[in-house]
Amino acid sequence: MTSLLSNFVAGRWQTGSGAGTPLFDPVLGTELARVDATDLNLQAAFAYAREQGGSALRTLSYRERAALLAAAGKVLQANRDAYYNIATANSGTVKNDSAVDIDGGIYTLGTYAKMGETLGDRRHLLDGEMARLAKDPLFQSQHVLVPTRGVALFINAFNFPSWGLWEKAAPALLSGVPVIIKPATATAWLTQRMVQDVVDAGVLPAGALSVICGSSAGLLDQLQPFDVVSFTGSADTAKVIRSHPAIVQRSVRVNIEADSLNSALLLPGDGADSAAFDLFCKEVAREMTVKSGQKCTAIRRAFVPEALYAAAADGIRARLAKTTVGNPRNDTVRMGALVSRTQLHAVREGLAYLQAQAETLHDGATHALVDADSAVACCVGPTLLGARDAAGSDAADRIHDIEVFGPVATLVPYRPEGAHELSHALALVRRGQGSLVASVYGSDAAAIARTAIELADSHGRVHAVSPDVAALHTGHGNVMPQSLHGGPGRAGGGEELGGVFALKFYHRRAAIQASTTVLASLSPAG
Numbered sequence: 001m002t003s004l005l006s007n008f009v010a011g012r013w014q015t016g017s018g019a020g021t022p023l024f025d026p027v028l029g030t031e032l033a034r035v036d037a038t039d040l041n042l043q044a045a046f047a048y049a050r051e052q053g054g055s056a057l058r059t060l061s062y063r064e065r066a067a068l069l070a071a072a073g074k075v076l077q078a079n080r081d082a083y084y085n086i087a088t089a090n091s092g093t094v095k096n097d098s099a100v101d102i103d104g105g106i107y108t109l110g111t112y113a114k115m116g117e118t119l120g121d122r123r124h125l126l127d128g129e130m131a132r133l134a135k136d137p138l139f140q141s142q143h144v145l146v147p148t149r150g151v152a153l154f155i156n157a158f159n160f161p162s163w164g165l166w167e168k169a170a171p172a173l174l175s176g177v178p179v180i181i182k183p184a185t186a187t188a189w190l191t192q193r194m195v196q197d198v199v200d201a202g203v204l205p206a207g208a209l210s211v212i213c214g215s216s217a218g219l220l221d222q223l224q225p226f227d228v229v230s231f232t233g234s235a236d237t238a239k240v241i242r243s244h245p246a247i248v249q250r251s252v253r254v255n256i257e258a259d260s261l262n263s264a265l266l267l268p269g270d271g272a273d274s275a276a277f278d279l280f281c282k283e284v285a286r287e288m289t290v291k292s293g294q295k296c297t298a299i300r301r302a303f304v305p306e307a308l309y310a311a312a313a314d315g316i317r318a319r320l321a322k323t324t325v326g327n328p329r330n331d332t333v334r335m336g337a338l339v340s341r342t343q344l345h346a347v348r349e350g351l352a353y354l355q356a357q358a359e360t361l362h363d364g365a366t367h368a369l370v371d372a373d374s375a376v377a378c379c380v381g382p383t384l385l386g387a388r389d390a391a392g393s394d395a396a397d398r399i400h401d402i403e404v405f406g407p408v409a410t411l412v413p414y415r416p417e418g419a420h421e422l423s424h425a426l427a428l429v430r431r432g433q434g435s436l437v438a439s440v441y442g443s444d445a446a447a448i449a450r451t452a453i454e455l456a457d458s459h460g461r462v463h464a465v466s467p468d469v470a471a472l473h474t475g476h477g478n479v480m481p482q483s484l485h486g487g488p489g490r491a492g493g494g495e496e497l498g499g500v501f502a503l504k505f506y507h508r509r510a511a512i513q514a515s516t517t518v519l520a521s522l523s524p525a526g
């Protein structure tokens, strides 16, 4: 039997008292480790984080906390090789895909370390300007932001065990709020190991960072009014969390990052021989295959003018056909595995469901697995579906509703119509009910800008790809710490990252009404 991963709570390493849930290698099928949180004293764990971790962090300035992030980043850098090995074994990802998670997490931590440095030697932030409350300017109002006196509980998805931790923990710790992370069970090992390295290096105050691996049972019951919860995962689990009595009754602040039917939109006016068309095909194929399509931001629906449907199908298909799929330990493999057999079944089932309303333009089943046994490995080739024609795009409802969390996307033709040539495309995009990201491809800057504004109300991020930024753009699906991550509607309504904006979630906002002399003392120079 494999060994149980330890949990780190109340300042010490503790294993659960149960037999544990096994974690598997999704390519070889072997058991790697087990996780368990049975009989942990959760009340003590939360109290320790709040009291020890919270008070230690709050005595530090933003600059000092930024230095903690930088120190944690150094620890992670020093152990990168171990993280890549864990990702290969437990997530079944090729090196480039592991990098998105591991180096993406370290980069985000480093970005917040630099940002925190610029916030200086303060322990609170001002929000906006002073506002006069009466005729006499002597008495005014100033909003301030102070760290919440609670704990930040993170419940994360399986697809980003590293980035998912650090993109949340960096702004929380910089804000002065201690963190308890509960990773998704299937890939908990990498999160647990990273926390272990940072804790063992002694770079954070006691209680600032805890990890609980295994069942989520009882976690939400511990929440108190000044705690916050940040959840990433499926819409179904999000519903359970939102309606949990502790959250409802104690007004616990919650951020939800759920699933999303992200779009890529090729504007009319750029033909099949254009650079914009080529960039579109390249990005769709890339997004389908990075991390085997297990990215919340991956392109699920790719919209093209009806006349370019066949050419786009060819362009994307040609790229997908070159994707070698199989064991990530083999250097010729470009796309590794799905994370588990559960995911493999879910992807197969979801694909069949979509195929009832769409044609198959490229069939993932045509990809022979490299160095992997198809009876054991959770590997699937990329599949491109198509809605056939614009009428088919209108009629098909499943492609706008079901997120198949794997290397699957649907090509959706739209009718460019006269002066309002994007109205059909935009209506189709909006059937996703709110997404994390839409990307727009074209060479007409004014048309791209108009479309970006049109899409901004239903997307957290609009990523515009024009030929002038072909070699510069950061990628449709890559979440950059400088930009907002989250989306309205079915994407969960959450907001993460976006630079210093992320700190607001971990702060309480209050208005101070006082003499301008008092208010002047609140400012950094005061």
Ligand code: NAP
Residues within 6 Å of the ligand: 155, 156, 157, 158, 159, 160, 182, 183, 184, 185, 186, 214, 215, 216, 232, 233, 234, 235, 236, 237, 238, 240, 241, 257, 258, 259, 260, 295, 296, 403, 405, 436, 486, 491, 492
């Ligand atoms: P999931 O099944 O909803 O699980 C997410 C997390 O919630 C896991 O840690 C899970 O723990 C925990 N959990 C399950 N039931 C719970 C409950 N009743 N109370 C509290 N916690 C509970 O999602 P997943 O399968 O890991 O992730 C895939 C989904 O996440 C996809 O839909 C994807 O789109 C979405 N996602 C969104 C983003 C984003 O930023 N918007 C990013 C990544 C992924 P266990 O693992 O122990 O069950």
